[in-house]
Amino acid sequence: MSSLRLFLQVARTCSFSETARVSNLSQPALSRTIKLLEQDLGVRLFDRNSRNVNLTDAGRALLPIVERLTADFDSAFRELDQTFSGERGRVVVGALPSVAADLLPRAIARFLEMRSRVEVIVRENLTGSLLQNLQDRTIDLSITTPPIGNDAIFFEPLFEDEYVLVCRPDDLQRISDPAPWQAFRQLPFIAMEQRSSVRMLTDATFSAAGIETPARFECTQLATVGGLIGEGLGISLLPRSTLGLVSVGKKIAWRAMEAPTASRTIGVCTLADRTLPPAGQAFRALLIRMAMDDAAFNANC
Secondary structure, eight states, X not given: OHHHHHHHHHHHHTXXXXXXXXXXXXXXXXXXXXXXXHHHHTSOOEEEOSSOEEEOHHHHHXXXXXXXXXXXXXXXXXXHHHHHTTSEEEEEEEEOHHHHTTHHHHHHHHHHHHOTEEEEEEEEOOHHHHHHHHHTXXXXXXXXXXXXXXXXXXXXXXXXXXXXXXXXXXXXXXXXXXBOTTHHHHSOEEEEOTTSHHHHHHHHHHHHTTOOOOEEEEESSHHHHHHHHHTTSOBEEEEGGGHHHHTTTSOOEEEEBOSSOOEEEEEEEEETTOOOOHHHHHHHHHHHXXXXXXXXXXXXX
């Protein structure tokens, strides 16, 4: 490609000396390069004497082809450079529904402001499925709770997601602040389904607090939990990050829990033995930076 570029430069300037100067080559070196190119092609490309340099018919036929080749080459390498720098590419992000409704949209919006040529694809799922998707390499990274006993997955914490009592605004009058754990013995409990990470920690938290409260309803969707609470059918214990989904179309209130409080850790999971594509690395770094900014903001409030 370098010899073709030199041919192109000589053809445009009609000068070996000028081409040698701008290319930082000696004129004999330039002449040898053009001669080798002519030998490879089996044709003479330039007619020249002490005063003039002109393209031969073969040179004129080659010129538009070389212009097209160099333009395509430059365009391809510009795109490749953008991919290597994370300006182009694709990021497939898996996330818990609660995270996908808050932190993730904010991160995607900020990311695309800086890297508009990157395609971001979102896959929502429960923790077990997200970790399996990660190992199947159908997603690049996942935002979820820590994997247990899986050294193949690297986990970077983002934030602590505090569990709170969720109820109707009217219920706040009979629930002290912070909310006592005994409230779950006094009012019907609305739970998430048993295989969800939210439910697993809820059950563990109740067990540690010595609370036995059978679920009046078990729901697959957080919006369903909110709907049941809004109709006065019970209360729930949920991570704060889920409140936006729970309160869709309903007036929902919440109280922090008395000590000992409970929380779940939300973080970024990636495969330990996989190097993320540059765009994926940039997105992960942005998530971590935004989580740190959120934590600093909340600490100062």
